[in-house]
Amino acid sequence: MxxxxxxxxxxxxxxxxxxxxxxxxxxxxxxxxxxxxxxxxxxxxxxxxxxxxxxxxxxxxxxxxxxxxxxxxxxxxxxxxxxxxxxxxxxxxxxxxxxxxxxxxxxxxxxxxxxxxxxxxxxxxxxxxxxxxxxxxxxxxxxxxxxxxxxxxxxxxxxxxxQAAAVNQAETFLRQIPEGWQDVCAQEALADGQPLSARIGDVPVLVTRTDGAVTAMIGHCGHQTGPLAEGELVNVDGADCLVCPWHGSTFRLADGVVVHGPAATDQPLLRTREIGGRIQVALP
Ligand code: FES
CATH class of the missing domain: 1.20.120 (Four Helix Bundle (Hemerythrin (Met), subunit A))
Structure with missing residues (x-):
């Protein structure tokens, strides 16, 4: 004690x-x-x-x-x-x-x-x-x-x-997502190059359309839960990436791979599909 x-x-x-x-x-x-x-x-x-x-x-x-x-x-x-x-x-x-x-x-x-x-x-x-x-x-x-x-x-x-330093903070959010396809937004709500913040229960999900391709990742940065929805879209070596607003961790949108730290682990990505005018996501 x-x-x-x-x-x-x-x-x-x-x-x-x-x-x-x-x-x-x-x-x-x-x-x-x-x-x-x-x-x-x-x-x-x-x-x-x-x-x-x-x-x-x-x-x-x-x-x-x-x-x-x-x-x-x-x-x-x-x-x-x-x-x-x-x-x-x-x-x-x-x-x-x-x-x-x-x-x-x-x-x-x-x-x-x-x-x-x-x-x-x-x-x-x-x-x-x-x-x-x-x-x-x-x-x-x-x-x-x-x-x-x-x-x-x-x-x-x-x-x-x-104190949970240097652990992958995004992993626990991934486990809160139920099995099966989850509806996150209407197709027309997602403009190209403008990330959209959605939620599945308490889990923030960042949905992005770049050059027509839709990706979705856990919306809290794996480093220290920074709000990725407030991050900046950048191009790194020809790949679209998202920069966390808190400490600058940079993740590739296509696969969640970490390009720049301080995060050392990839950002979890969800599967996406467009069906009936809606965008849905599911666990990888
Ligand atoms: S919380 Fe995202 S880089 Fe630290």
Whole structure:
């Protein structure tokens, strides 16, 4: 209970914004364009940060096991070095994702990153100590690093599982759509190149006609539920795309594929048909 209250307080801690806000602006100024998309995991169709984290976590945990058995100094030194080097790309990808989160998420993310930064410092000290032959100090610093990294991992879990950062927000809306064809609007109501916002129950659906072809996608952006109906239609590499008004995620209309992040997953598309002067949609 005390832990939950502490996390609630952290989410509301406006003082963290004094560090978080300028850091966010700095990250967004430095990480741009294709590098930004690559770090979000747009090419992977999945956030990159959780995948990159496996290397440092795996190497550091393995070092802790090897350290616990006699004669493991050499392998433990190698594993500590691998884990510490692997933490850098994981941290850069995480920072890139963090800069597009909501304010409350960024506060927890800042503490998560700080804990991991301390862990990297402790592991760097451990590596230096091992390389100079002081394996006893190396082991102690490594165990302190693992403890700190575990605190960071806990906060990362809170960020993902309670605050729903970096999860595909559109997926839950898809599950609320009943089976079968659903009527959304009249054919004549849909003008070419002018997205129309419709609803199936509580689920917003964005219907678009471009060059005669009708497409329909979940109307809340998969990144942070931004209203896609307020987005802008653009052409990217010859394909009609929709840009989310909140953080600029860009989705191809024809298949929902994410073209630019911060969203890393495709936007769910629905099947469409025109029948009896009406446009209907159905689950894919
Ligand atoms: S809500 Fe963030 S890009 Fe759409």
């Amino acid at each position: 005390a832990l939950r209250m502490m996390l609630d307080r952290l989410e509301m801690a406006e003082r963290l914004d004094r560090i978080g806000d300028p850091l966010q602006r700095g990250v967004q100024a430095v990480l741009r364009g294709r590098i930004r998309d690559a770090l979000h995991g747009v090419w992977l169709g999945h956030p990159l940060h959780p995948a990159l984290v496996q290397l440092p976590v795996g190497a550091w945990l393995s070092a802790a096991v090897v350290d616990a058995v006699p004669g493991g100094n050499g392998p433990a030194t190698v594993l500590t070095g691998i884990g510490t080097a692997g933490a850098l790309p994981a941290a850069v990808a995480g920072l890139n994702d963090w800069a597009s989160l909501s304010r409350e998420q960024r506060r927890i993310g800042l503490v998560h990153a700080s804990a991991n930064l301390i862990a990297v410092g402790l592991y760097t000290g451990s590596l230096m100590a091992r390389l100079t032959g002081n394996h006893r100090l190396g082991r102690r610093l490594a165990y302190a690093g693992l403890t700190t990294a575990s605190v960071g991992a806990y906060l990362g879990g809170h960020l993902s599982y309670r």
